[in-house]
Amino acid sequence: MEVGGNGGGGLPVNNKQRAMIPNKGRGEFTRNPRKDSEGLSESPDLEFEYSDTDKWAAELSELYSYTEGPEFALNRKCFEEEFRAHVSDRKWTELDAAQHRAHAMRLLDGLEVIAREKRLKVARAILYMAQGTFAECSSEAEVQHWMRYNIFLLLDVGTFSALVELLNMEIDNSAACSSAVRKPAISLADSTDLRVLLNIMYLMVETIQQDEPADKPEWKIIKETFRAELGSPLFNNEPISVMLFGMVTKFCSGHAPHFPMKKVLLLLWKSILFTLGGFEQLQNIKVQKREELGLPPLPEDSIRVIRSMRAASPPASASDLIEQQQKRARREHKALIKQDNLDAFNEKDPYKADDSREDEDDNDDNDNSIEAETFPIERDEVMPPPIPHPPSERVSFPKGLPWAPKVREKDIENFLESSRSKFIGYTLGSDTDTVVGLPRPIHESIKTLKLHKYVSIAEIQVAKEEEFQKTPLSGGEEEVEMCATELLYQGILPSLPQYMCLLDPQIALLKILLAAAPTSKAKTDSINILADVLPEEMPTTVLQSMKLGVDVNRHKEIIVKAISAILLLLLKHFKLNHIYQFEYMAQHLVFANCIPLILKFFNQNIMSYITAKNSISVLDFPYCVVHELPELTAESLEAGDNNQFCWRNLFSCINLLRILNKLTKWKHSRTMMLVVFKSAPILKRALKVKQAMMQLYVLKLLKVQTKYLGRQWRKSNMKTMSAIYQKVRHRLNDDWAYGNDLDARPWDFQAEECALRANIERFNSRRYDKSHSNPDFLPVDNCLQSVLGQRVDLPEDFQMNYDLWLEREVFSKPISWEELLQ
Numbered sequence: 001m002e003v004g005g006n007g008g009g010g011l012p013v014n015n016k017q018r019a020m021i022p023n024k025g026r027g028e029f030t031r032n033p034r035k036d037s038e039g040l041s042e043s044p045d046l047e048f049e050y051s052d053t054d055k056w057a058a059e060l061s062e063l064y065s066y067t068e069g070p071e072f073a074l075n076r077k078c079f080e081e082e083f084r085a086h087v088s089d090r091k092w093t094e095l096d097a098a099q100h101r102a103h104a105m106r107l108l109d110g111l112e113v114i115a116r117e118k119r120l121k122v123a124r125a126i127l128y129m130a131q132g133t134f135a136e137c138s139s140e141a142e143v144q145h146w147m148r149y150n151i152f153l154l155l156d157v158g159t160f161s162a163l164v165e166l167l168n169m170e171i172d173n174s175a176a177c178s179s180a181v182r183k184p185a186i187s188l189a190d191s192t193d194l195r196v197l198l199n200i201m202y203l204m205v206e207t208i209q210q211d212e213p214a215d216k217p218e219w220k221i222i223k224e225t226f227r228a229e230l231g232s233p234l235f236n237n238e239p240i241s242v243m244l245f246g247m248v249t250k251f252c253s254g255h256a257p258h259f260p261m262k263k264v265l266l267l268l269w270k271s272i273l274f275t276l277g278g279f280e281q282l283q284n285i286k287v288q289k290r291e292e293l294g295l296p297p298l299p300e301d302s303i304r305v306i307r308s309m310r311a312a313s314p315p316a317s318a319s320d321l322i323e324q325q326q327k328r329a330r331r332e333h334k335a336l337i338k339q340d341n342l343d344a345f346n347e348k349d350p351y352k353a354d355d356s357r358e359d360e361d362d363n364d365d366n367d368n369s370i371e372a373e374t375f376p377i378e379r380d381e382v383m384p385p386p387i388p389h390p391p392s393e394r395v396s397f398p399k400g401l402p403w404a405p406k407v408r409e410k411d412i413e414n415f416l417e418s419s420r421s422k423f424i425g426y427t428l429g430s431d432t433d434t435v436v437g438l439p440r441p442i443h444e445s446i447k448t449l450k451l452h453k454y455v456s457i458a459e460i461q462v463a464k465e466e467e468f469q470k471t472p473l474s475g476g477e478e479e480v481e482m483c484a485t486e487l488l489y490q491g492i493l494p495s496l497p498q499y500m501c502l503l504d505p506q507i508a509l510l511k512i513l514l515a516a517a518p519t520s521k522a523k524t525d526s527i528n529i530l531a532d533v534l535p536e537e538m539p540t541t542v543l544q545s546m547k548l549g550v551d552v553n554r555h556k557e558i559i560v561k562a563i564s565a566i567l568l569l570l571l572k573h574f575k576l577n578h579i580y581q582f583e584y585m586a587q588h589l590v591f592a593n594c595i596p597l598i599l600k601f602f603n604q605n606i607m608s609y610i611t612a613k614n615s616i617s618v619l620d621f622p623y624c625v626v627h628e629l630p631e632l633t634a635e636s637l638e639a640g641d642n643n644q645f646c647w648r649n650l651f652s653c654i655n656l657l658r659i660l661n662k663l664t665k666w667k668h669s670r671t672m673m674l675v676v677f678k679s680a681p682i683l684k685r686a687l688k689v690k691q692a693m694m695q696l697y698v699l700k701l702l703k704v705q706t707k708y709l710g711r712q713w714r715k716s717n718m719k720t721m722s723a724i725y726q727k728v729r730h731r732l733n734d735d736w737a738y739g740n741d742l743d744a745r746p747w748d749f750q751a752e753e754c755a756l757r758a759n760i761e762r763f764n765s766r767r768y769d770k771s772h773s774n775p776d777f778l779p780v781d782n783c784l785q786s787v788l789g790q791r792v793d794l795p796e797d798f799q800m801n802y803d804l805w806l807e808r809e810v811f812s813k814p815i816s817w818e819e820l821l822q
Helices: 056-061 071-086 097-110 116-130 140-156 159-171 174-182 188-208 217-231 240-252 261-276 279-292 302-308 318-335 339-346 357-368 376-382 409-423 440-451 457-470 484-495 505-516 542-577 579-591 594-602 606-610 634-639 647-664 668-676 679-686 692-708 711-716 718-727 749-768 784-789 796-800 802-811 817-821
Strands: 020-023 028-031
Touching: 056 140, 056 188, 071 097, 071 116, 097 116, 097 140, 097 159, 116 140, 116 159, 116 188, 140 159, 140 188, 140 217, 159 188, 159 240, 174 188, 188 217, 188 261, 217 261, 217 484, 240 261, 240 484, 240 505, 261 484, 261 505, 261 542, 279 302, 279 457, 279 542, 302 692, 409 440, 457 579, 457 749, 484 542, 484 749, 505 542, 505 579, 505 594, 542 579, 542 634, 542 647, 579 594, 579 647, 579 749, 594 647, 594 668, 594 679, 606 647, 647 668, 647 692, 668 679, 668 692, 668 749, 679 692, 692 718, 711 718, 796 802
Parallel strands: none
Antiparallel strands: 020 028
């Protein structure tokens, strides 16, 4: 059964879930058989486990659009022609390792031929190898086994470097770019060469980064070498990610509309993930950096805490509240019926299947919705006598809140300053140790605050940067660890001109995200992201149109998934590497209207988006190349799969919420943007998704703006406030729920952002702009011998007129040798 379902976005009702109700007689909480134990709603929790990526098979299948299906057979044909021309009629799976290697080398040589058609044919043969030589396999597991074997073989013989060179040639192919610009409609055929190359590269990166315990030792060495090469400036003197960022920029500028952007973004995402590391590696790097800086360990493992959390009940929508009021009116009418009819009504067994759904739904709505309205006075007057229930069991509450509270140094300073002003009448600035003259309870409060004080890596980095700026000479040279994150930042920094926003890679990503958002409307000036999904000949039947419609929607969902993962990974890695690298990227995103863009994305029926069934499982790789395909019908396309939710869409939503949290955290002016853009009702609707991690980040965003939403909003959303209290980390002394914090002040967006921009520019100039260093801070050579011994390149006109210069500057001027000697 579903409630509130329009467009397939309803919440499935699980009648077995129960909610806690108070036992009025004893003042305890007891378990009502008809309610869930934690005030949860009717719908079950989504069994979703957040991770860096989906399952390997799903990530492989999302590389291909359904329109590319016929190309699998074409790849096989190209391979078999090459194979039979040089090898006997034996199968690929029957050859030994030496023969495999010899044929791989032969194909690699074929990539260097001049003829374009021949080169494409060889590339398709290599792609068939990377796809696991599926014609000789009988199961998906066998295809994946041979994929892994073939890809390690291809990497070992040097295929990836050759592919990068070919990709660079295709990027610089001005003839293809100008032809695509002039075309009124671009299709799959315009990007054939690029798609084949990107398919091979993606399969190699995606397959090699998978952790397999049974891998050979030499494969593990190849994997680590490949990881280091991928993040180093070995390809065209830049990391592979920088080259792909260049493709994104060129596509968004309109100079290369034929680029297959979905494949570029997927390869970019997996390259960043492989070279920089995923969320587990981020946590390990964070722990290691805190140890190196002498900071105390993290109070808890955030990944483990989030995975153990349970979802809260979703909020009631306006339609639900109206429905509740209508049911309440009907119930009031029932309360006024004759007593004999009322007695007969009470004699009904409440647990029978034919019980009135009306009363059950009404109770569920009133007890379970986060902000369901209650009218206790009216309820006591008109409700019929309570139906007796069997004895209930006690509920065991969790021992504590999921997160340890944190306090910043600034919070302690503010608390001491206000306490001194109140009790003594003077302040001591940033002194947090002197407590003379303060009452004993204040001493205890300060002790508690210091016990939970948390110093972040970012605070240490900001303090060090301030020291470098204050003492440029005595501060010494900064030791910069040339890790993959640092190399990537240095690679994309020149491509981030501050006044050329259209060429900004992050802003280019946002333009694509805007085009792929389900709420976006087609505009003449928007970019075309469907170039690598539309066929040459448009569909002529209803079935073909339905299939293409599913393919287009799936294509957009995959693009949103890739962009959200790229932005989140970059923000998190830059923040760990240096806070000002993170702030630089974050500020570009804010200036490019990333905050309203994400809010616009969530301003839709989010349950419909998360439960969307835009996939045709029988056409997914590798299933489609192993099994006999059944005949597709309109009914089978409409039915979709049997999954409770769409993994990629839920993953995208969580990523976008995390990005929004990162952009607004500790930024008063950006928090006020959330208020100005009226994000509260949009975010409340997102709470309908019963997934703990997604709800956590929604509640975080609601928490930071609660103090600005007014007393009436807080009064009518008390269950949302309770959910925030239960699930979001507490900051001691943070009056988030009352609106009397020091930060509840008028905001000046421009002043705050300009101050941050100045700090970022000073950091980038000091650390990376060596050519424009201040000459006053350069070292001076005072040794006469070394100065005179330096070779000075004189200009040609000076050398021709050297005699004149000697006569004018030396011989004709009197020299006082006595003064020189003194």
